[in-house]
Amino acid sequence: MRLPIFPLPGAILFPRSQLPLHIFEPRYREMVRDVLDGPGRIGMIQPHASENEGAPLYPIGCVGEIVGVEEMDDGRFNIILHGWNRFRMIAEADLETAYRNADVDTDVFDDEEPPPLSLTLRAEVEREARRLGDAMRLTVDWQAVRRLDDEMLVNAIAQVAPFDVGAKQALLEAATLDDRADLLVQLMQFQRAAVSGAEIQPTLQ
Numbered sequence: 262m263r264l265p266i267f268p269l270p271g272a273i274l275f276p277r278s279q280l281p282l283h284i285f286e287p288r289y290r291e292m293v294r295d296v297l298d299g300p301g302r303i304g305m306i307q308p309h310a311s312e313n314e315g316a317p318l319y320p321i322g323c324v325g326e327i328v329g330v331e332e333m334d335d336g337r338f339n340i341i342l343h344g345w346n347r348f349r350m351i352a353e354a355d356l357e358t359a360y361r362n363a364d365v366d367t368d369v370f371d372d373e374e375p376p377p378l379s380l381t382l383r384a385e386v387e388r389e390a391r392r393l394g395d396a397m398r399l400t401v402d403w404q405a406v407r408r409l410d411d412e413m414l415v416n417a418i419a420q421v422a423p424f425d426v427g428a429k430q431a432l433l434e435a436a437t438l439d440d441r442a443d444l445l446v447q448l449m450q451f452q453r454a455a456v457s458g459a460e461i462q463p464t465l466q
Contacts (some may be wrong), residue, residue: 263354264324265292266363268316270426273433274305274323275416276344276372281329284338288359293330293338295358301327304365305349307430321434323347324367341465344373347433375438382442389449390418396457397423415442424448427449 267289274280284293296303306322325342332338348365354372356362378386387407394401408419419432419441428448435441 262367263362263364264302265296266304266306266361268306268308268318270307271429272305273420273429274325274342276346277412278344278416280325280342286342290336290338292360293340296327303342304363307426311411312400315368319430321347348368350393375412378439378442383411385446386442389446393449393453396453410436415445419445
C-alpha cells in the first residue's frame with residue numbers, strides 16, 4: 262500500500278481510535294486536498310526528531326482514514342482521523358509532492374478488536390491515571406473515564422499523556438492491548454514521579 266505520510270512527533274493513532282488534527286502548513290494542506298480527492302487515508306508516523314525535511318522516521322505507524330473535515334477560509338483544515346490498521350514502513354516513495362509518501366505493509370499486524378483486560382489490569386490503569394491526573398492537577402471527569410471500554414481507555418491515555426516520543430512509540434508498537442496497558446501503567450508511574458517526586462510503588466502481581 263502506498264500512502265501520504267504525516268510525520269508528527271508525539272502524535273500517535275491506534276486502530277479504532279480517533280485523532281483530531283489542525284492542518285496549517287502548506288505542504289500538509291496540499292496533502293489533505295489530495296487525500297480527499299483520493300483514497301481518504303493518511304499514514305500517521307513519528308519522526309525521531311522534530312519534523313523537518315528528510316527527518317528519519319520510526320518504522321511503525323498507523324493508517325488513518327479521514328472521517329471528519331472542516332476547511333477554513335484561509336485554506337487551513339481541521340480533520341479527524343479514524344485509526345484503521347498499524348503498518349510497517351517498507352520504504353519512502355519518491356513522488357513529486359511537497360509532502361512525504363511511503364510504501365507500507367499492514368499485513369504484519371493483527372489489529373482485530375482485542376479481548377478485554379483482566380479486572381486487575383483495568384483497575385491498575387484507572388488507578389494510575391487518577392494518580393497522574395491528581396499529580397498534574399488536571400480536571401478529569403472520572404465517571405466518564407470509567408465508562409470507556411478497555412481499548413478506548415488505554416489508547417486515549419496513551420495519546421494524550423505527556424510522554425516523550427520514544428515512550429509513545431513503544432505504546433504504539435506493543436503487540437497486544439495487555440502489553441500496552443502494562444507499559445502504560447509503568448509510564449504513568451514514572452511520569453507521576455517526575456511531576457511530583459513521588460516514590461514509585463512496584464505493581465503487585
